[in-house]
Amino acid sequence: MPATLIDGKAIAEQINAETIVEIARLKNQCGVTPGLAVVLVGENPASVTYVSMKDKVCARLGMHSERVSLPATTRESELLANINNLNLKQEIHGILVQSPLPPQISEEKVFAAVSPAKDVDGFHPLNVGKLANGDPTGFVPCTPAGVHELLIRSGVRIDGAHVVVLGRSRIVGRPLSLILSQKAAHANATVTVCHSRSRNLAEICRSADVLIAAIGVPGFVKADMVRDGAVVIDVGVNRLEDKTSDKGYRIVGDVDFDAVSQRALLITPVPGGVGPMTIAMLMHNTVRAARMQHGAS
Amino acid sequence: MPATLIDGKAIAEQINAETIVEIARLKNQCGVTPGLAVVLVGENPASVTYVSMKDKVCARLGMHSERVSLPATTRESELLANINNLNLKQEIHGILVQSPLPPQISEEKVFAAVSPAKDVDGFHPLNVGKLANGDPTGFVPCTPAGVHELLIRSGVRIDGAHVVVLGRSRIVGRPLSLILSQKAAHANATVTVCHSRSRNLAEICRSADVLIAAIGVPGFVKADMVRDGAVVIDVGVNRLEDKTSDKGYRIVGDVDFDAVSQRALLITPVPGGVGPMTIAMLMHNTVRAARMQHGAS
Numbered sequence: 001m002p003a004t005l006i007d008g009k010a011i012a013e014q015i016n017a018e019t020i021v022e023i024a025r026l027k028n029q030c031g032v033t034p035g036l037a038v039v040l041v042g043e044n045p046a047s048v049t050y051v052s053m054k055d056k057v058c059a060r061l062g063m064h065s066e067r068v069s070l071p072a073t074t075r076e077s078e079l080l081a082n083i084n085n086l087n088l089k090q091e092i093h094g095i096l097v098q099s100p101l102p103p104q105i106s107e108e109k110v111f112a113a114v115s116p117a118k119d120v121d122g123f124h125p126l127n128v129g130k131l132a133n134g135d136p137t138g139f140v141p142c143t144p145a146g147v148h149e150l151l152i153r154s155g156v157r158i159d160g161a162h163v164v165v166l167g168r169s170r171i172v173g174r175p176l177s178l179i180l181s182q183k184a185a186h187a188n189a190t191v192t193v194c195h196s197r198s199r200n201l202a203e204i205c206r207s208a209d210v211l212i213a214a215i216g217v218p219g220f221v222k223a224d225m226v227r228d229g230a231v232v233i234d235v236g237v238n239r240l241e242d243k244t245s246d247k248g249y250r251i252v253g254d255v256d257f258d259a260v261s262q263r264a265l266l267i268t269p270v271p272g273g274v275g276p277m278t279i280a281m282l283m284h285n286t287v288r289a290a291r292m293q294h295g296a297s
Numbered sequence: 298m299p300a301t302l303i304d305g306k307a308i309a310e311q312i313n314a315e316t317i318v319e320i321a322r323l324k325n326q327c328g329v330t331p332g333l334a335v336v337l338v339g340e341n342p343a344s345v346t347y348v349s350m351k352d353k354v355c356a357r358l359g360m361h362s363e364r365v366s367l368p369a370t371t372r373e374s375e376l377l378a379n380i381n382n383l384n385l386k387q388e389i390h391g392i393l394v395q396s397p398l399p400p401q402i403s404e405e406k407v408f409a410a411v412s413p414a415k416d417v418d419g420f421h422p423l424n425v426g427k428l429a430n431g432d433p434t435g436f437v438p439c440t441p442a443g444v445h446e447l448l449i450r451s452g453v454r455i456d457g458a459h460v461v462v463l464g465r466s467r468i469v470g471r472p473l474s475l476i477l478s479q480k481a482a483h484a485n486a487t488v489t490v491c492h493s494r495s496r497n498l499a500e501i502c503r504s505a506d507v508l509i510a511a512i513g514v515p516g517f518v519k520a521d522m523v524r525d526g527a528v529v530i531d532v533g534v535n536r537l538e539d540k541t542s543d544k545g546y547r548i549v550g551d552v553d554f555d556a557v558s559q560r561a562l563l564i565t566p567v568p569g570g571v572g573p574m575t576i577a578m579l580m581h582n583t584v585r586a587a588r589m590q591h592g593a594s
Contacts, residue, residue, distance in 0.1 A: 013315050107466070108432060128429045129422030133467055135405060138422075154582045168478055170430055177474075178429070181465055190501060192489040199457045204487065207504075282420045 003232070003264040006132035006154050008146075012276035014059060015149065015284060022287045025063055026296060034290035035064035036120070036282070037086045039097045041079060041105065042072030046239070047098045054096070057279050063286065064091060076105045076159070080113050087115040093293055094120035094286035099171070117293060123170065131175055134182050139285050144176040146277025147212060147233055152186050154266060156210060156231050163189040164208035166201075166221070166254070172214040172235050211255035223259035224268050232264040300529070300561040303451050303512070312446065312581060313358060319584045320359055323593060331587035332361035333417070334383045336394045338376060338402065339369030343536070345396045348489025351393070354576050359585065373402045374487050377410050383413040390590055391417035391583035394547040396468070405448035407572060414590060417582035420467065428472060431479050436582050441473040444530055446508060449483050451563060453507060461505035463498075463518070463551070469511040469532050498522070510551035520556035527589075528562040532571050 026032050036058055042100050046168040056083065068082055070266070080095075080164035086095045089287045094119045097110050111123040119127050120140035129136030139146075151158055163180050167173035173193060194204055205211055205225040215236035226232060236254030253270030261267050270276055291297075323329050337348050340486055344431035348364065366377055376394075383392045392415045394407050409421040416424050419438035437445075448455055460477050464470035470490060473557030478488040491501055493512070502508055502522040510518045511532035523529060533551030549566030558564050564570055588594075 104593070108430070116492050125426030125430055125435075126423050127426065128435075129424065129426030132425045132471060133405070133422055135422065160494050162495075162497070162501070168480065174429060174475075177490075181492070183465065187492040190489060190491050190495040193489060194487050195455050195478070195480070195485070197344075197485040198459075198487040200459070204459070207307070265553075278491065 001027045003261045003267040005189040006150055006266050006268045006273060008150060008268055008273040009276045011153050012280040014153070015277075015280040018058070019205070019280070019283050019287055020061055022291070023082055026291055026294070027285065031297050032290055032294050033062070033091075033295075034093050034287045035063045035066065035091045036094045036096065037066045037068060037089070037092045038284045039068045039070070039079070039082060039086070039095070039290065040101055041070045041074050041098070044100065050261075051098055054279055054282065055171065057221075057283060061283055063283065066092065072102050074102070074105070075082075076109065079105055079110060083110065087113075087118060089126060092118065093209050093290035094118055096121050096281075096282065118289055119215075122175070128170070128175070131178050131197070133161045134184065140179065140281075141171060141175045141288070142281040142285065143172050143235060143274065143278045144179055145281040146274055147167065147172075147176055147235065148179050149184070150233065150274065150277055151210065151231070154231075156266065157189040158186055158210070161189050161193070161209040162207060163210040164194060164205055165214065165237075166194050166205070166262075167214035167216070168193050168195045169214065170171070173212075176212060176214070184243045188243045201238060215254050217254055218252045219256040223256065223263055226260050226263045227264050230263070232260055232267045233274065234268050234270050236270060237275065270271045300558045300564040303447055303530075303563050303565045303570060305447060305570040306573045308447055309577040310445075312574075312577040313354070316577070316580050316584055317358055319581075319588070323584065323588055323591070326593050327591045329361070329587055329591050329593075330361045330388075331584045332363065332388045332391050332503065333367060333391045333393065334363045334386070334388050334389045336365045336367070336376070336379060336392070337381070338367045338371050338395070339399055341397065343534075344397070346556055349397055349467055351576055351579065354580060360580065363389065369399050371399070371402070373406065376402055376407060380410045382409075384415060389415065390587035391579075393413055393579065394417050415586055417579060417586050418574070419472070419582070420446050425467070425472070428475050431481065433498045436586070437476065437578075438468060438472045439578040439582065440469050440511075440532060440575045441573065442474055442578040442582075444469075444532065444571055445476050445483070446578065447530065447565065447571065447574055448507065448528070451522055451528075453563065455483055455507070456485040457506060458486050458506040459489070460507040460509065461489045461491060461502055462509045462511065463502070463514070464493050464511035464532075465490050465492045466511065470509075473509060473511070497551045498531055516551070516553040518552040520553065520560055523557050523560045525560050526562045527560070529557055530571065531562045531565050533569050534566060534572065538588060 122139040129140035218238040234253035234255040242250040419436040502521035515535040531550035531552040539547040
């Protein structure tokens with residue numbers, strides 16, 4: 001029996017609806033409109049698309065948004081000065097610096113320059129440390145937080161399950177492994193982090209109750225890497241050339257969807273799975289940041 | 298064939314000898330003697346023993362050490378004030394607050410109060426975040442750093458190996474999983490974090506090339522949880538009542554040593570395995586802190 005699809009778009013809309021309620025509450029309570037600033041350096045086409053999508057969702061939810069667009073030649077010090085301005089700006093509660101950054105700029109320094117209180121991407125080392133420590137006062141990165149919500153709202157039992165995370169990036173794999181292995185409700189998983197250097201990868205993947213692919217290789221997860229009845233979450237967003245498409249490309253995930261969906265119990269499609277969740281969690285984090293900055297309950 | 302013992306005492310002395318060279322270099326270069334402050338709240342007998350051992354090793358290596366002893370009834374604000382004094386004190390380069398703390402005091406707040414530059418225990422969220430991000434400018438907690446050195450100096454190949462860590466504490470299991478799965482030399486392991494809620498624990502442990510027990514249960518790891526030829530590291534330090542001993546107790550690890558050592562290739566004893574490494578890494582971290590605070594190379 002083919003797998004049931006996890007509808008990321010529908011679940012993201014559910015979260016957006018909750019966020020709209022939160023925004024209204026904050027306006028009533030403190031007269032505050034949550035504000036998000038997105039910093040874009042250069043014109044990477046995928047980044048431009050993401051940033052526009054974020055702007056649109058902000059507008060739709062009734063949030064304030066600003067965009068700071070800088071040329072690809074921007075010096076690190078200029079970017080840091082821009083971030084510092086946003087740190088000080090009262091109307092801005094959340095700051096996101098779109099990755100990837102041009103090579104003359106250190107991501108490490110940029111992530112550490114965003115005020116931890118406005119770090120709605122959760123990449124500041126202080127927020128990463130809080131996540132690792134199980135301290136809920138920090139911000140959790142949006143994509144892994146979105147995967148977590150997808151699992152919870154799809155009724156997947158995480159407690160005691162074996163979760164295999166393919167990929168150890170600071171944006172997805174690493175924080176996901178921290179979230180899911182935490183001593184907390186909707187967590188308590190046994191988590192294995194695999195990566196390009198792992199031996200016996202297929203065997204380890206086959207032992208997963210929940211398999212999460214965030215490795216950035218189109219169709220990497222084949223049917224023989226998935227056990228019958230597993231839950232498969234595909235975080236991959238890969239552009240493949242496609243001359244039959246208007247855009248000249250199509251987006252595929254890290255999972256060989258057609259084959260794997262014959263074995264899995266639940267599976268996320270690409271697009272329409274994890275993608276919409278990332279933006280929904282960004283909005284959620286921004287409203288939470290505004291609430292915390294204004295001392296609202 | 299029974300396992301070869303990993304001699305933690307000998308490896309710790311090797312590291313101490315390297316630290317002595319570093320201390321001499323720092324004295325010559327900057328006229329600085331590295332200083333460690335240990336804060337002890339209450340009189341937990343195990344804590345008193347640890348703290349005395351740390352004092353002794355400091356003295357033996359030619360380091361400055363101070364002890365701040367506070368009663369078990371100390372208020373959180375008093376402890377924080379003491380930590381702040383040490384943060385400001387020039388002769389002190391490293392600060393360690395001995396766990397466990399009495400119940401009226403939040404460990405979270407105490408760890409976050411130690412200046413990150415003097416946090417030689419590596420528990421400040423900023424240092425935890427740096428570790429998770431693979432940023433080498435922070436401090437790594439002493440026990441997991443010691444386990445890492447034990448593996449490296451015993452010639453264990455970590456790259457690509459499957460390491461199973463039993464336990465997810467912020468002091469041992471969690472940071473170890475971060476260290477060993479990093480994209481770096483002597484790392485790149487596939488790491489599984491297990492804990493009290495894990496299902497199929499024995500089966501997962503049997504799949505380990507390297508099994509690390511840090512779960513705090515005497516003799517928890519039985520022979521049938523270890524595959525032939527595995528490397529077994531026992532981080533457990535458990536006091537068992539023993540009327541035949543002068544002290545009235547003896548120290549045992551988390552591994553059923555007699556049985557498991559018949560299957561393993563390499564194994565650490567308790568005591569004399571991981572224990573001495575923790576103190577050696579504390580001294581190493583303190584000298585590094587002094588070097589960084591004085592801008593020495």
